[in-house]
Amino acid sequence: MYNTNIPNDRELPSTAKLVKSTIFAAITALVLLVAVVMPAEYGIDPTGLGKMTGLQKMGEIKMSLAQEAEAERQVKEQAVAATTSAPAPQPAPEPVVQQIVAENTVVAKQMDASPEMADTATVRQDTTTLTLQPNEGTEVKVELKKGEVVKFIWASDAGKANFDIHADSKALNIDYHGYAKGSSTKEEGTIEAAFDGSHGWFWRNRTSTPLTITLQTEGPYTNIKRVK
Numbered sequence: 001m002y003n004t005n006i007p008n009d010r011e012l013p014s015t016a017k018l019v020k021s022t023i024f025a026a027i028t029a030l031v032l033l034v035a036v037v038m039p040a041e042y043g044i045d046p047t048g049l050g051k052m053t054g055l056q057k058m059g060e061i062k063m064s065l066a067q068e069a070e071a072e073r074q075v076k077e078q079a080v081a082a083t084t085s086a087p088a089p090q091p092a093p094e095p096v097v098q099q100i101v102a103e104n105t106v107v108a109k110q111m112d113a114s115p116e117m118a119d120t121a122t123v124r125q126d127t128t129t130l131t132l133q134p135n136e137g138t139e140v141k142v143e144l145k146k147g148e149v150v151k152f153i154w155a156s157d158a159g160k161a162n163f164d165i166h167a168d169s170k171a172l173n174i175d176y177h178g179y180a181k182g183s184s185t186k187e188e189g190t191i192e193a194a195f196d197g198s199h200g201w202f203w204r205n206r207t208s209t210p211l212t213i214t215l216q217t218e219g220p221y222t223n224i225k226r227v228k
Contacts, residue, residue: 131212151218154216161213
């Protein structure tokens, strides 16, 4: 028999070394957790190293974003819950609407038929023709009560005429109340009486030839006359 000594190139670690290695690894992990992970992930910096390295700021940003996302999620859930639980609007009953419309129609017809609502004013129409020599002026007046309206249209056949639309009232001691003035060959519009009195138009021929003015009026006036 031959006895051969086999050389030991590798020695197995002893139990003490294993314990030491485990403790060192745990300490290292704990240091990394406290100094790196907690500041970088949660913004917690017990050692102050995270503030120095900027890891604490990164962790605070992450936590702030997480809180905003959670708040937004809760708002969306509340909105969905409110939409689901809200009762659907109920349409108004059809018969009630029809009844109200029918009642309003009856009232309107009664108001139209009421004698107090009838317009008793008489509307008249007149056409007045007048010829003006060069530099000659004249006017036409109608009698209106306050608030009454007369429609008018006038035109010259030979050129522009100076015009002045105005009113006066002897009863109210008003000598002149102007509505409009200018120079034109044709004008159309309305006069709403500002008071009881005479309301009308004045023209003057500033051309070198005669011109004829034709005036058409329509309204509830009681009298129309030409005034030199």
